[in-house]
Amino acid sequence: MIDTVTVVGRVATEPTPGRTSAGVPVTNFRLASTHRRFDAASGSWVDAGTNWFSIAAFRQLAEHARASLRVGDSVIVSGRLRVRPWESNGKQGTSVDIDADTIGHDLRWGTTAYRPSARPSPAEAGEGGDLSTADDEARDAWDQPAETEAA
Numbered sequence: 001m002i003d004t005v006t007v008v009g010r011v012a013t014e015p016t017p018g019r020t021s022a023g024v025p026v027t028n029f030r031l032a033s034t035h036r037r038f039d040a041a042s043g044s045w046v047d048a049g050t051n052w053f054s055i056a057a058f059r060q061l062a063e064h065a066r067a068s069l070r071v072g073d074s075v076i077v078s079g080r081l082r083v084r085p086w087e088s089n090g091k092q093g094t095s096v097d098i099d100a101d102t103i104g105h106d107l108r109w110g111t112t113a114y115r116p117s118a119r120p121s122p123a124e125a126g127e128g129g130d131l132s133t134a135d136d137e138a139r140d141a142w143d144q145p146a147e148t149e150a151a
Contacts (some may be wrong), residue, residue: 003081005098007053008106009033011073017066020058027062029069031077031098049099056067064117065103074106103148 012032020026031053039046055077056066069075077101086095105112 004078005081006029006076006078007051007098008053008076009053011069011071011075014071015066015069017062024058025060025062026071027066029055029077031066031075051141052096054095054097055079055100055103057095057103058116061100061103065100068105068112069103070080074109077103078102088146104129 009031010033012030013102015027015029018026018028032050034050035048035051037048038044075102077098079098079102082097082099084095086093135143
């Protein structure tokens with residue numbers, strides 16, 4: 001079963017470029033999604049907890065994310081959700097990962113200048129010319145390190 005999610009949040013770590021063992025470009029970053037609610041007693045908005053996500057973008061999306069995103073940017077990410085346990089140095093936890101299909105700046109909080117890139121060749125896009133999803137081999141080949149909860 002594939003769970004598709006859309007999350008709004010802020011880029012919490014510098015987007016880091018890399019490559020899978022198959023040579024496919026990948027960019028990783030952490031996304032912080034803080035829920036806010038109105039506190040009627042104080043008459044103000046208060047933070048009600050933060051969810052942390054590890055984001056992985058592949059292929060051309062990886063290149064565009066690396067060139068476009070900075071820490072603190074408000075973004076909208078849509079993709080496939082993966083929840084996985086991890087263990088490192090005697091600690092255990094759960095990592096919530098999103099393999100991104102699309103990433104964009106949240107224009108409620110600022111402006112951005114869009115510059116389209118050249119269209120990829122069918123060979124770059126893969127079978128059928130569809131770049132909307134990276135192939136499963138590239139995702140399976142990518143070994144993400146165990147994550148610890150960000151502060």
